[in-house]
Amino acid sequence: NAGVTQTPKFQVLKTGQSMTLQCAQDMNHEYMSWYRQDPGMGLRLIHYSVGAGITDQGEVPNGYNVSRSTTEDFPLRLLSAAPSQTSVYFCASIGLSTYEQYFGPGTRLTVT
Amino acid sequence: GESVGLHLPTLSVQEGDNSIINCAYSNSASDYFIWYKQESGKGPQFIIDIRSNMDKRQGQRVTVLLNKTVKHLSLQIAATQPGDSAVYFCAESWGSNYKLTFGKGTLLTVNP
Numbered sequence: 434n435a436g437v438t439q440t441p442k443f444q445v446l447k448t449g450q451s452m453t454l455q456c457a458q459d460m461n462h463e464y465m466s467w468y469r470q471d472p473g474m475g476l477r478l479i480h481y482s483v484g485a486g487i488t489d490q491g492e493v494p495n496g497y498n499v500s501r502s503t504t505e506d507f508p509l510r511l512l513s514a515a516p517s518q519t520s521v522y523f524c525a526s527i528g529l530s531t532y533e534q535y536f537g538p539g540t541r542l543t544v545t
Numbered sequence: 546g547e548s549v550g551l552h553l554p555t556l557s558v559q560e561g562d563n564s565i566i567n568c569a570y571s572n573s574a575s576d577y578f579i580w581y582k583q584e585s586g587k588g589p590q591f592i593i594d595i596r597s598n599m600d601k602r603q604g605q606r607v608t609v610l611l612n613k614t615v616k617h618l619s620l621q622i623a624a625t626q627p628g629d630s631a632v633y634f635c636a637e638s639w640g641s642n643y644k645l646t647f648g649k650g651t652l653l654t655v656n657p
Contacts, residue, residue: 437588464643475634475647476589483643491644523588527643532577534645536588 437537446514454509456524464527465507469520514544557654564625568618568635575637580620584631
């Protein structure tokens with residue numbers, strides 16, 4: 434199993450540009466989530482999904498959209514990037530039989 | 546608002562010593578707690594978890610203690626090794642929604 438994979442590893446955007454951060458898992462986990470991590474802070478939940486076709490907002494959802502068309506994939510979209518979205522983004526998945534979350538390696542995003 | 550925090554942002558120990566990392570939580574409804582280890586440039590890695598119906602749980606070289614009376618969580622690492630150097634996060638959850646609230650993290654440095 435590859436676990437949770439994220440692409441790209443690094444990305445630089447200009448203010449106002451859009452992009453999609455990709456996340457995929459091959460563990461057949463129902464639950465997936467996106468977090469952002471800023472310096473000196475813990476992870477904050479952006480959006481999450483409890484299964485294909487179901488998404489919901491986390492603690493800091495503004496400026497981000499998600500969709501869950503398949504169990505494996507959970508992309509995060511930035512429609513109009515802002516400098517405040519400069520951060521490291523982590524995707525995670527969890528099977529509903531356990532609380533153990535598996536995190537991807539992260540995407541480091543810089544918005545100038 | 547409800548939050549999870551840490552008493553000590555940094556901890557430096559000698560190799561072979563035991564380490565104790567502390568965490569305070571404020572949501573009395575939280576019923577599940579997790580400790581994560583995050584090495585530089587990587588995603589968080591699950592270490593150990595504990596449910597609110599327990600006050601102690603042991604893993605390999607690690608023990609988590611939960612004191613619900615004072616809303617306190619601790620992670621004990623026995624015979625700390627240089628490979629244990631990382632940032633350690635506690636996280637809490639409540640109900641069955643699997644949404645985690647993370648603390649800010651403690652940087653553990655192990656000196657050889």
